[in-house]
Amino acid sequence: MPRSAPSDETPWCLVVPVKRLGRAKSRLIGADVPPELRERLALAFATDAVTAALSATRVAGVLVVTDDPTAAAVLGALGAKIVPDAPDAGLNAAFAFGAGTARRIHGDGIGVAASAADLPALRGAELDIALARVAGDKRHFIADAHDIGTTMLFAPPGTDLDPRFGGPSRAAHTASGAVELPGTDISSLRRDVDTPADLVDALRLGVGPATAAVWAAGNRAASGV
Ligand SMILES: Nc1nc2c(ncn2[C@@H]2O[C@H](COP(=O)(O)OP(=O)(O)OP(=O)(O)O)[C@@H](O)[C@H]2O)c(=O)[nH]1
Numbered sequence: 001m002p003r004s005a006p007s008d009e010t011p012w013c014l015v016v017p018v019k020r021l022g023r024a025k026s027r028l029i030g031a032d033v034p035p036e037l038r039e040r041l042a043l044a045f046a047t048d049a050v051t052a053a054l055s056a057t058r059v060a061g062v063l064v065v066t067d068d069p070t071a072a073a074v075l076g077a078l079g080a081k082i083v084p085d086a087p088d089a090g091l092n093a094a095f096a097f098g099a100g101t102a103r104r105i106h107g108d109g110i111g112v113a114a115s116a117a118d119l120p121a122l123r124g125a126e127l128d129i130a131l132a133r134v135a136g137d138k139r140h141f142i143a144d145a146h147d148i149g150t151t152m153l154f155a156p157p158g159t160d161l162d163p164r165f166g167g168p169s170r171a172a173h174t175a176s177g178a179v180e181l182p183g184t185d186i187s188s189l190r191r192d193v194d195t196p197a198d199l200v201d202a203l204r205l206g207v208g209p210a211t212a213a214v215w216a217a218g219n220r221a222a223s224g225v
């Protein structure tokens with residue numbers, strides 16, 4: 001595949017794997033997050049992330065890799081292309097499969113932006129800022145707010161995604177030659193939500209309407225109002 005450095009005209013496809021909602025966000029349960037909200041919040045996070053990504057001017061399409069029928073219906077209605085998690089072999093296999101599918105759909109001139117779905121505060125304008133900073137043919141990534149994991153990994157046209165998500169993936173991506181994108185002005189892209197404390201941080205940063213609605217309804221139910 002020919003390599004070509006990304007330019008201002010490079011279109012990007014966001015590849016977003018979404019786990020079956022029944023098994024998602026197991027770390028989110030805590031005193032402030034009742035179990036019945038877990039699945040609804042997992043779907044709301046993905047809804048807000050996909051909605052915001054579709055508003056970014058550099059994003060040509062969003063590809064969701066999921067076997068969950070509800071997530072497929074809701075995210076497909078937003079305009080995302082849905083494909084099943086054919087490898088069914090975990091997160092990195094889903095990302096690699098999605099990257100290959102994105103290039104088959106959009107052609108080799110597409111950049112692949114691999115993104116977690118649990119980014120309810122994601123802002124399209126900040127995604128455009130990050131994509132504008134991807135230079136050359138190296139993979140770039142964004143570390144999570146804890147500086148341990150990874151929320152997004154960018155593969156310019158002609159570059160293999162080679163995802164190393166999971167656990168301390170910031171170090172794994174650096175060791176694999178990927179370049180970390182700096183920036184205090186892209187904090188909405190770093191705020192993934194795994195725990196109740198992460199959710200409090202995301203709410204402070206400002207979540208999208210789907211997450212805000214689920215959270216408000218959950219709080220009304222809890223207070224009996
Ligand atoms: N398609 C697909 N998506 C996955 C898979 N594993 C994780 N994801 C997605 O990858 C992103 C990051 O995953 P995690 O933060 O580990 O999410 P999680 O597994 O729902 O959360 P925990 O149960 O707390 O570990 C989320 O958007 C998940 O939906 C998988 O095997 N297949």
Ligand SMILES: C=C(OP(=O)(O)O)C(=O)O
Binds near residue numbers: 091116148149150169
């Ligand atoms: C998959 C990852 O994160 P987490 O499971 O903590 O969301 C990661 O940071 O690579």
